[in-house]
Amino acid sequence: MEHSSHADVPVPKAYGPYSHSIVAGDFVFLAGQTGRDTVSGKIIDGDVAAQTARSLEIIRDILREHSLTLSDVVRTTVYLARMDDFDAMNSVYGATFQAPYPVRSTVEVRMPFGALVGIEATAFRRRR
Secondary structure (H helix, E strand, O other): EOOOOOOOOOOOOOOOOOOOOEEEEEEEEEEEEEOOOOOOOOOOOOHHHHHHHHHHHHHHHHHHOOOOHHEEEEEEEEEEHHHHHHHHHHHHHHHEEEEEEEEEEEEEOOOHHHHOEEEEEEOOOOOO
C-alpha cells in the first residue's frame, strides 16, 4: 500500500492520525472530507451546498495527486448532519459528477466541528 503525503496539494491537514488517501492495488481510498479551508483548517462559512462543493474540491485535489479525476470515482459515502439537507447536497453533487455516476450511500450522522456534510470516496485506477 502506498500512502500519499499531499505536500504539494492544496488540501487541509488531517485532523488526526489518518491519511487523506491510500492506494491499494488498483483502488485509491479517500478519507471523508469536510468543507474545510486549506489554510485555517476550519469548516468554511456557508450552507450545505457551499460545504458540499468545497468537500468535492478537496476530493478532486487529492485525486489529482494520483493522476485521477472525479470520473475515476466508483463509490462515495455522503454523511449529512441533517437529512433535511439532502436535496441541496444532491444538487451540487449531481452537477459535479457525470454519468455513469458513482454508487453512493447517504446517511445522517453527527458531524465533527459543526460540519454539515462530509464525503468519502473510492476511485479505480484504470490501466492506461
